Amino acid sequence: MLRRLLPTVLALVLCLTVLTSGLIGLERVFRRERDEARQAIESQRRALEQVAHTILARHLDRTLATATARSARAARDPLLPAGHLLRFERGRQLLPRLFSFRPGSETPARKLFEALVAGELPDGDTATPWGERLALHRAFSAALRAGDETWIESSFRTLLRHRSRYRIAAERDLPAALALLHVFARDSEPAPELLRALLHDGLDDGRGGRIRDLSRLLLEHRERFTRPDFLFLCERLVELAADANVPHQPFLERSRDASARPLVIPAEVGEPTLLAAGRWLAGPDVEGSVAGVAVELRLVLEEVTRDMRERGLSTEDEVLRLVPEPSSLALPVRELELRLASDRWQRLLAVTERRHQMKAGLVALAAVLGLSMAGLAIALQARRARLLAVRSELIATVSHELKTPLASVRLLAETVAKRARGPELKDYPERIVREIDRLNFLVGNILSFNRLEKGRIEPRLSLLSLDELLAEVRSEVETHVDREVTLEQMPDGDLVADPELMKLMFANLVRNACAYNDRDPVIFAVEHRTVAEGGIEILVRDNGRGIPEPERPKIFDDFYRPPESDASSVGTGLGLAICRRVVELHRGSIRVADSGPEGTTFRIEIPSLEARP
Numbered sequence: 169m170l171r172r173l174l175p176t177v178l179a180l181v182l183c184l185t186v187l188t189s190g191l192i193g194l195e196r197v198f199r200r201e202r203d204e205a206r207q208a209i210e211s212q213r214r215a216l217e218q219v220a221h222t223i224l225a226r227h228l229d230r231t232l233a234t235a236t237a238r239s240a241r242a243a244r245d246p247l248l249p250a251g252h253l254l255r256f257e258r259g260r261q262l263l264p265r266l267f268s269f270r271p272g273s274e275t276p277a278r279k280l281f282e283a284l285v286a287g288e289l290p291d292g293d294t295a296t297p298w299g300e301r302l303a304l305h306r307a308f309s310a311a312l313r314a315g316d317e318t319w320i321e322s323s324f325r326t327l328l329r330h331r332s333r334y335r336i337a338a339e340r341d342l343p344a345a346l347a348l349l350h351v352f353a354r355d356s357e358p359a360p361e362l363l364r365a366l367l368h369d370g371l372d373d374g375r376g377g378r379i380r381d382l383s384r385l386l387l388e389h390r391e392r393f394t395r396p397d398f399l400f401l402c403e404r405l406v407e408l409a410a411d412a413n414v415p416h417q418p419f420l421e422r423s424r425d426a427s428a429r430p431l432v433i434p435a436e437v438g439e440p441t442l443l444a445a446g447r448w449l450a451g452p453d454v455e456g457s458v459a460g461v462a463v464e465l466r467l468v469l470e471e472v473t474r475d476m477r478e479r480g481l482s483t484e485d486e487v488l489r490l491v492p493e494p495s496s497l498a499l500p501v502r503e504l505e506l507r508l509a510s511d512r513w514q515r516l517l518a519v520t521e522r523r524h525q526m527k528a529g530l531v532a533l534a535a536v537l538g539l540s541m542a543g544l545a546i547a548l549q550a551r552r553a554r555l556l557a558v559r560s561e562l563i564a565t566v567s568h569e570l571k572t573p574l575a576s577v578r579l580l581a582e583t584v585a586k587r588a589r590g591p592e593l594k595d596y597p598e599r600i601v602r603e604i605d606r607l608n609f610l611v612g613n614i615l616s617f618n619r620l621e622k623g624r625i626e627p628r629l630s631l632l633s634l635d636e637l638l639a640e641v642r643s644e645v646e647t648h649v650d651r652e653v654t655l656e657q658m659p660d661g662d663l664v665a666d667p668e669l670m671k672l673m674f675a676n677l678v679r680n681a682c683a684y685n686d687r688d689p690v691i692f693a694v695e696h697r698t699v700a701e702g703g704i705e706i707l708v709r710d711n712g713r714g715i716p717e718p719e720r721p722k723i724f725d726d727f728y729r730p731p732e733s734d735a736s737s738v739g740t741g742l743g744l745a746i747c748r749r750v751v752e753l754h755r756g757s758i759r760v761a762d763s764g765p766e767g768t769t770f771r772i773e774i775p776s777l778e779a780r781p
Contacts, residue, residue, distance in 0.1 A: 202524035235461030246387035254460030264428030277343040277397040284347035297334035312355040332373040338389035363412040383419040446494035486510035620749040627666035652689035661696035673750040676743035681710035702776030711767040724748040
């Protein structure tokens with residue numbers, strides 16, 4: 169059989185090799201298409217992210233340009249808010265503002281202010297600027313008490329010139345200046361413009377310079393005072409400004425500002441850079457200065473996202489994110505990495521992956537179909553080879569089976585011819601008839617199997633008496649075999665079946681019981697009972713040799729004969745195959761219920777007429 173299968177196997181191997189090569193090449197093409205689609209999606213996303221990066225860089229540049237000018241003004245003007253601005257000059261942090269009060273709780277500035285207001289001027293060396301200032305205070309106080317407007321004006325101008333010419337320590341100068349204005353406002357009516365200039369705007373000193381206003385001076389020199397002194401002087405300045413309708417709200421807000429924390433920045437910032445983990449945006453300014461502004465990257469990214477949506481570059485569900493979030497001391501803006509997060513990209517990638525999986529599945533299906541067809545071809549070829557072998561064996565068996573009774577008939581006939589009158593010939597006619605009946609049964613079995621296999625028999629159902637059917641089978645079998653057969657039936661019953669087919673089935677069962685039996689007599693017992701839904705169960709028992717366990721799954725196969733050494737038991741291998749086909753025509757089943765050295769029991773189940781499809 170292997171020689172018959174070898175050409176088919178070689179042809180299939182060649183076809184499968186070609187098919188496998190083609191499928192592998194096709195899978196490579198599909199994989200390359202998937203990778204190219206992924207790359208196209210990623211390229212599109214990267215292009216949009218690059219556009220977003222450009223928009224972000226421009227936005228930060230504009231923000232930084234505005235903040236640079238504002239930080240320069242705020243560094244010069246302590247009244248301007250600067251908590252959100254950054255400025256370093258010569259490595260020193262100007263903005264956000266850093267300051268600390270003089271330690272302690274003493275109030276020397278308050279005491280000086282109150283003494284000057286009360287006219288209790290301390291003694292001072294008139295040779296020093298501070299002594300001269302005190303002398304000028306006394307002269308101004310005397311002018312106020314005298315009420316001489318000319319003297320008041322001249323003495324006040326003298327004080328202003330002295331302040332412009334000499335720099336006195338702020339812890340003395342500022343309390344003295346506030347006390348002077350307090351006394352001036354209390355004992356006279358200074359011009360509102362003068363108070364505004366001295367408290368808020370500053371005043372031209374007549375020599376090309378300016379006298380700084382007290383609001384800015386007090387904020388700039390707050391570190392010279394203890395906290396109680398600073399708060400006291402702030403209250404006095406606010407009172408003067410409020411009484412004279414001088415703007416003082418910016419001063420009040422700045423006086424309440426807390427000191428900022430020192431920032432650490434690189435020694436050189438040569439381009440727009442995010443500092444302190446992205447909380448500050450800084451860039452270079454003139455003369456080595458660094459200017460910047462506090463930024464909220466989340467808000468900036470939202471603004472850039474809105475800009476892209478307005479341009480039609482992104483959809484509503486797309487969000488810009490920094491990947492990763494800035495965590496270093498300094499990160500140049502050009503090195504920022506943006507990721508355009510959206511379900512759209514995941515959906516596109518998922519669609520690409522599903523398409524590839526579908527194509528790969530088709531390739532795998534083609535491979536499975538190819539293998540299945542190859543296996544089916546091999547199985548069909550093997551079946552054909554087995555069929556040829558079985559047919560060859562059947563021909564040999566049938567030839568043997570036909571040759572044996574023919575030889576017996578011939579021998580009997582020759583004996584009868586030679587000894588026509590001898591007494592020993594009395595049973596020869598019966599033996600001749602028995603061998604002829606054996607031939608008829610063998611030929612009938614082959615013809616019946618052929619008709620059953622080709623589906624040429626349709627059951628003709630009728631109500632049968634099992635007792636009558638078995639009696640006919642017994643009478644026929646007894647004439648064909650030379651052994652005693654005992655038929656046991658309990659109890660009698662009826663069934664709806666084809667009489668001829670059922671007779672054929674029981675005849676084959678009885679002949680098998682005789683052929684594979686070493687006991688005498690041959691006992692053949694049939695038990696009939698009704699099961700659920702009106703079906704019929706028939707148990708057929710014999711006292712034969714039994715069927716070995718490994719042989720039981722095969723005994724109903726076509727042309728199967730058990731390995732027996734006794735030539736008398738050799739048959740065509742069609743008996744039980746015919747029984748199986750007869751039962752299946754009645755939509756039933758037959759199987760070995762039990763088997764052993766004491767005999768074999770077959771269980772036949774035939775459903776009721778209503779239950780048959």
